[in-house]
Amino acid sequence: MTTMKTVTGAVALALSTAMVAPATAQTLNVAWSQDATGLDPHTQPGFATIRLLELMYEPLVRLDANLELQPAVAQSWEFSEDGTSLTFMLDPEAMFHDGTPVTSADVQASFERILDEATGAISRANYTSIVGIETPDEHTVVFRLDGPDAPILNGMASVNAAIVPASAIEAGTLDTEVVGSGPFTLTDRTPNANATLTTFDDWHGGDVAYDTIEISVLPDETAILAALRAGQADFALINDPLVATLVPQTDGLTLNSAPTLSYYVLQLNAAREPMDSLPLRQAISCAIDRQDILDAALLGEGDITGPLTSPAYRTDPSGLFCYEQDQDRARELLAEAGYADGFSATVIAATGEPPTASAIAQVIQSQLGEVGIELEIEMQELSVYIDRWLAADFDMAVALNGGRVDPYTMYNRYWTRDGNLQGVANYIDDTLDRLMIEGRAETDEAARREIFAEFESHLAEMAPWVWLFTGNTYTAQVDGVSGFESSPTGTLFGLVDVTLAE
């Protein structure tokens, strides 16, 4: 121990001198824990990839922090009376990083690429109502739809529908080079280590107050906190609520948080025995104490939710089926299902993704144990977990699933008969399918809210999944960084409004 102490003393000295690293006013040092897995905006689904690409590519429209649609490449847009065509007027100022203007031909080429099944575009399913794309002039694009499709606009507000240069599609360079029309250009990148973004002076959206973003990928959330405290990072994305709660305790650091659209859920595999029994699934739902899980695993950082997480559709969940823990009712329902003595099942969760997955699984295990349900937890590496998740090879799964602004876009993949993840959800009934289809075609806001409220209440009662809560998206910044606004989508696009003190 003596060697230890003297050495740390010396280190302390060395560090205190090294720590006053001069941060020039023009560079924003950003740290996050997961790096993008690729550069092609149409085929890359990961949150981390989207966070990065959103700074460089633009869709036609984007969502602001209040989830309202805002102009991006498109200046304005309107549906035709009958809802079967959607016209965008492009911003004539919009320009790609290589200096060429963004034209209707680029929009057409981008959407043709997305709709081409061979591309493997991640959000293709959101645009399948498009039957034709017309370009009457350089700055006008008309999408012909096979029928009214209310959610399509929200569906386009994603970097997965980014407008890329037609020339880049032709040259096949999308997975190696970034030529977008967004506020930053990619100057340098070492995957899993760092990236340098430079402000694009000709960005049509306005001016950015600084010159460069230096991104460091620090795989450990504690290391990110340390980097912030040591002044090596000015701004950081934080995934672990435990680490986030430590941020406000440090002088000179500010935590930004916003409730997210993504939701924590306990997925039950209703195609497997005994989860195919409705009362048994309901028993599980009743045995869960959501607030208790939230308090223990996320230190209370989140909000209990039903299936609908978008602010426009979200309701007070306490009216949903068994949202108050009721162990007696759970035991009754278990008995009704023929499992009065409980049963055993396994639950899968991914290691570190989200960071709270293991904790959530452990609290659920403890709660279900109280009514006689024996859970075995299988923690798996993310890629193994995903394989099993996609194959619906689990009894139960703890998941953090992505949310969307529009309930139809968010859930049609799971809860419609043709949904491409129906096989994962593994439960469907006529009511769900019907309500989804009605919701898609309905354009009146109030009527849609009613449809989806019914959808939500039915889903909670059928309990194919047990929705738990939404968490928060966290960013942390040092004093001197200001102007960032968090968004429920988790986007870091708010960085364009950031100013740095001298």
Next chain:
Amino acid sequence: MQYFLRRLAVFPLVMLGVSVFVFVAIRLVPGDAITAMLGTEGGMLTPAQREALAAYFGLDQNWAVQYLRWLGGLLTGDLGISVTYGQPVLDIILERFPLTLQLALMSMVVALAIGLPAGVFAATRAERPSDLIVRIFAMVGQSMPNFVVALLAIYILSVGFGVLPTMGRFIPFTQDPLGNLAQMILPAIALGTAFAAAVTRISRAAMLEILSEDYVRTARSQGFSQSYVIWRHALPNALIPVLTLSGVEFGYLLGGAVIVEQIFALPGLGRVVLDAILQRDYALVQGVVLFIAFNFLLVNLLVDLAYAAIDPRIRYGGRK
């Protein structure tokens, strides 16, 4: 001489074994690069889309073809392209290796700077209380896993001294030597602690043995001062086992320090390997593991050769 020739002949054979082993091992790992890359949204893909992606990454060929293709590439210095990085594997290795090399060197410096004087000191005071204290510390130090040292060091620094370990974007030595050293010193201490303890023990043992040899006694009896005897006669001889130990240990460190790199967020070879395994980046795992094994075998060979050159008495047979 014959021994060395045999060692040299075995070298490529072992490397070939390593290449087969790692090639097969990584393919036995469940999950594939496409799943690892696309996440749950991968479920939105049609089978045709998946096949197109597999073909793109060359994952549609059978193993034998893939292996031979890889082996052929190896001979021309082409280690393949990493799926996650979109870069040649060799470039990634060469970019990360300097950090690992530096960390290994710094750990060795820490170990020798603490271990050698401590060992010599203890040997000259054999069986006295000060010797006992050194030995206790050495024993305890040798029992401290590097990640425990790392965590305790971070804790002591931040809570005890209110100073924070430097973590963040890695600063190359060439860019900012001071900043680089501040960043690397804690990891080097974490990796160097057990190493220092081992050096202490082995140098103490070697010194004791030599101090009891006739020629050292003779020198002493002829009136040479204690320190002269130690520094001129005993220490050079005692260095031999220390060098051997350091060499082997250095070979290990060149393989990257998975956990310590993880804790201190350093982009070294250990982290590359861990990420590559988790992301099912076959080419990268194969390339890095082969590189690590090559270094390890090479360092061991050199240590053996150096050892034999210094001390011709040794007999070969087993290995540490």
Next chain:
Amino acid sequence: MSVLSALMRHSAGRIGLVIIVIFTIAAILGLLGLTPHDPLAQDRLARLQPPGGAYLMGTDLFGRDILSRLMVGIGQSFVVALLSVGLATLVGTILGLTAAWFGGLWDGVAMRTMDVLLAFPAILLALLIVAILEAGMTTSIIAIAVVYTPIFTRVARGPALSLKTRSFVDAARTFGSSRLYILSRHLLGNLVAPLTVQVTLALAWALLTEAALSFLGLGTQPPNPSLGLMLSDSRNLMEMAPWMLIFPAAVIMLAVLGFNLLGDALRDIADPKSRRALT
């Protein structure tokens, strides 16, 4: 018994023995469920309690008793270490003995395979094996066993080779003893001392490797306690709850220390020449 009394006379050996005996008792109590609290029971109102009171070493994020978890954790670690080293000893000794006895092609194949395994840093080899087999206790045992098998192969092969050429084996051969008899009687008899030393030291390494694997989330799976996992969990909380870091860290260190001391002492007893030098 003579080894035991020799150990008790050896100062380092005595300390090592005491540590290991205490830890073994704690481990057995832990495995038998005789802990102060249920190691899995979550007292979520008593989250992150500092040491003292009902929870001697404090509680973790879920209000679980750290002391009870440590006891079970030591138990699990010891079980993994013992079984993996046992497996490595068994397989390694058999490989080493047969390699020495049959020589030729088998010797070459076996020893080159061991060379290949030895070319991997231990943790890297273990990581690969765990990735293939899916994390868990059995996998940890297999992975650690594979990592340390080459060492035992070499330990067994060396003495076996020299014994093979010695005359008494030849003599036994001419008297018509079966090969198996010769192997077990003479060779194994001469291997016990070096193997015992190696096994004790390997137990210390195995403990470390197990802790490292579970630290990375690739060993024992939650909610089951393991020393590495407890340390890993403490990382984000070390400022709020330092006891979550300090107790598991001390336990790992002491356990490894105990085996190291014991191993050194056994080496001294087996080979008195090195005694003065290494204790």
